[in-house]
Amino acid sequence: MHCDDKRTLFVLKQGIQETWDLLKKSDFTDEFLMKKLNSEIQEYFEYKKTSN
Secondary structure, eight states: OOHHHHHHHHHHHHHHHHHHHHHHHTTTOOHHHHHHHHHHHHHHHHHHHHHO
16 A cells, blocks of 8 residues: 555544544534545545555
8 A cells, every 4th residue: 555545544534533523522413424424434445445
């Protein structure tokens, strides 16, 4: 895996963690954040799969 790939995965993971924290603060009631988290997780795993 190239270092750019590792950096991209790190940034994607960081985004997931930030969205998760915001979702926890909303007591898991913010539908927009739920959709955003789902999208970010899908993007992370798709990128991870293609970067191997």
